[in-house]
Amino acid sequence: MDYNFGEKHKQIQAKGEIWDADVFQNEEHWKQLINLRDDNLVQYHQCSIKGEARLLVMDLCEGSMLDYCRKNLDDNVTLFVKGIDIIWQITCGMDYLNRHKIHHGNLMLENVLFWKRNSSSKRIVVKLAGYGYKLFQNQNNIKDDLYQLGCLYYSAATKDEAKPNELISLEILTEIELNHRSLALDLIHLLIKGEDGLKLEIATLLRHPLFIRSSEDGKARLIKDLTDGELSHVWNSKQKLQEWKMALTEQTELHDEDFHDLTDILVSEKKDIGQQVAEALRTTPKSFAEYIWYLATDLSFSEETNKVQSIEIYELLGEGNYGKVFKCNYTDGDGKRYLTACKKCNTKREGNDMFDREIQTLRQLNHLFVIKYLDMIEKSSKKFIVMELCDGSLKDYFDGKLEGIPKDSLDDKILVSQIALGVAYIHDKGIIHKDLKLENILLKRQSPRLVLAKIADFGFAKELKPGKAEFSETLHPGTESYMAPELLTADKGAYPASFASDVYALGIIIVRIIKKGDPPFGLNKLLRTASMVRGLVPPELQEFSWDLIDLIVKLTEKEPEKRPEMTLVLRHPYFVLTNDRTKRYFVDKLCNDFNLLSKDDRTKQLKKIFNQHNFQEWYSTTLSGYPDTDDEIEEMSKNLSLFRKYDPEIQADTLYPAKKYAEKIKEAISSNYDANIESQINQVSHKIDLENV
Known part of the structure; x- marks a missing residue:
């Protein structure tokens, strides 16, 4: 290989003869490799054919394991390299490749690289390069990788580039702590020599006693x-x-x-x-x-387990993201049989990735208002997710298709509350759903008097740390009639899906629930899409309660940063202030919770909620409202002209109902005004000023 080092990236010119011919020409394969993301893989940024070679562009690292063994690595890197860490991180990288059906095929010392964020960082990240030379995995490929993996373990433990021989003593494992050397030797022997009857997978190695007892990452x-x-x-x-x-x-x-x-x-x-x-x-x-x-x-x-656990497929129930859903008879590990639902994996590569992602997500979730995952079964070389059986979707309910749950038999507020609790739980787990809609809310008759809503279909779901935005490199950002304005206006393949876009979809779902299934912006698709792109407030809500209107307006804010997080949504008056008793309880509970916080935490939370304003200021502002700016008036005028092309009869009040909503909300707030509550809240808020002195 020819190496050309750039400022931030390294270009690798790979000669055609080292690749399988099918791999060399397969653009889809290289596209998949470029889309791989893992801390322990060197990311491929670009790959193109140049003559008889492939040109790879990837992250620049500090050096390789070969440099490490030959003592050519910078001292600022070598000082922080630990044998156990190298072994663990190599295994994690290989596990990621294995889960994505990628065979490495070239596990050499020069393809294990060391990376540091900057010169002062003490953390060394091990990254695998040179992966993806072969298109598919088979049992021989896996055996080759395991043997080469054992050789890398040996080099990490000894700082020796030579292949291990039959006799490996504890004394030469100098890079492993003395009390863990016997465990390291056992793991190396396991891969170098193999063990009769033991069919190892990379994921199994992560549970080896060496990692459980010597690695904090292994314990986690x-x-x-x-x-x-x-x-x-x-x-x-x-x-x-x-x-x-x-x-x-x-x-x-x-x-x-x-x-x-x-x-x-x-x-x-x-x-x-x-x-x-x-x-x-x-x-x-x-x-x-x-x-x-x-x-x-x-x-x-x-x-x-594989023999006992099984499914007998009955009728087709519907289709989800990348898979058909069937009614089936499931036999669990104890031999018990009961009716369940099962989703069949789409055999296409993208469908398979979505299926694996859904399994990974469902295994993390356990909540009353989230569909319950039971098992993953392979039947006739096909994979199935086994889940609890429900009566049907919320869409089916509004279409009158559920015999066991007749249309208009459910309480709207109970439905909304259950779904909101489910979404809040998912977000608390650091997961965005990305495709919340009526079809993905299932209903289950739990008892003659109780029906539960269950959030389902996690094929698009993604883990995302709270407070961060995610730009999803996917062609499937969700379902258009539930998509937030920032998704509808985003460039193709760079959709900024986030917790806030889930919150917007929840707002649309709530409107459809209270309107008995009808979309919030009417049946005209062009008019509906144009309204959502411009972030308009859902119209024709005047007949509903002020707190429900206020909730919908806040959830469907045009700007994602203005939409509340789900933890705050659950504290909205629609959910908590149903009568005088709950109002008093909520205020007392809020004050008690703040008093339990430390001084710093209390100050931060109070600042976040009151934003340097007292109750009276908020109350006065709410009653007076804000006048429209010149820019807002101009934008409303342009939108009105545009929408009259779709519907000549449309009026400004219909297109912009926010003022009517605000009047209703102000009237309700003023009628419920409580001077005692104002005084109590102002006392708590006043502590901010005292604590900042």
Whole structure:
């Protein structure tokens, strides 16, 4: 390969003969590689054919493992390189590739790179390069990767570029802490020599005792896995613990640590999983780590589970994002049979990625108003997500298609409240749905008197840290009739989906609920889209209560930064101030909550809510309102002219109902004005000024 170093990126000119011919010419394959995003992969920014070579542009790093072994790496990097960290991060990068069905095929020392954010940073990130040479994985590919992975582990542990021989002693593993060398040696031998009957996957290696006992990242990954991963249903089972003990009895003696102590720790229901893992590692570290490894590699359990768990498909229920949904009879791991829904994976690559993403998302969620994930089943080489069975969608309900839930039989406010709680839970988990709509809200008859709303179809969902915006490089930003203005006006392939765009979609859903399924801006598609692009307020809401109108107006704000976060939405008067008793309770609870906060936190929260204004100022401003600016008047005039092309009869009051809404809200607020509440809130707000003195 020829290397050309730039200021921020490195260009790699790869000769055609090192690639499979199909890979070299396959533009879709390279497009997929460029779209891969992981901390432990060198990102490919651009790939093009130049003569008989492929030109790759990727991030510039500090050096490679080969430089590290040859002592050619800068001291400012070498000082912070740790053997365990290298091994862990390489494995994480390989796990990401494996989950995306990408074979590395070239795991050499020069393709393991070290990256630092800047010269003063003490964190070294290990990044894999040179991946994607082969198009598909097969069992031989995986075996090759595992052997090469073992060689990389050996080099990380010894700082030696030579291949390991048959005899590896603990003394040469100089880059591993002394008390963890035997575990490192066990892992290296496992990959170099293999083990009869053990079909390893990269993800399994992340649960090896070396990582559980010596890596903080490994412990954090284990806690997440025990919470919502493949081991979440079995790790604290007394039956599995007993099976493990019996298996150890046949091969070797149990460690000196008391088996009963470990059992007591793991089956406890009084502690969270993080506390249980911490206590197990403190009290019975060897036994706990080996038990997790036993679960991860227990093929007999996996095969038994696959045989017992099954589905019998009945009728087609509908289609979701990248998959058809069927009614089916599901047999669980205990042999129990019951009716469920199952979604069949679309075989296209994009559909497969969406399917995997939906499984990953659903495994993290457990809420009354979110569809419950049960299992993932493979049947006739097809993959199915098994979920709880519902009666149908909210769209079906308004269309009168649900026999068990007749149209107009449900309370609108209860529906809205359930959906809002579900969205708030999803956002609290750091997930944006990206396709909230009536079709993706399912209804389930829980009892003769209770119907639950369930948010479903997480094929577009994305993890996103609160406060950050995400520009989704996808052609599918959601469903147009629910899309926020910033999505409708975005460039193709760069849709800024965010928590705020979910909030806007919730506002549209609420309008459709109270209007019995009708879209908020009418049935004319051109008129509807034009209204949403311009961020207009949904019309014809005067007949509804002031607090419901105010909620909808706030959720459908044109500017995303002005829409409230879901934690604040749940505190809106529509949900909490239903009568005098709830008003008093809410104010008292709010004040008590603030008094429990530290001084700094209380000041920050009060500033955020009151924004340096007291209650009287807010109240006066609400009653007086804000006059329209010249720019706003000009924009309204232009919009009115435009909309009259679609509907010559349209009037300004219909297009801009905000003033009528404001009058109704002001009238309600003034009639409910409470001087005692004003005084109490002003006392709390006044503390801001005193604490800032």
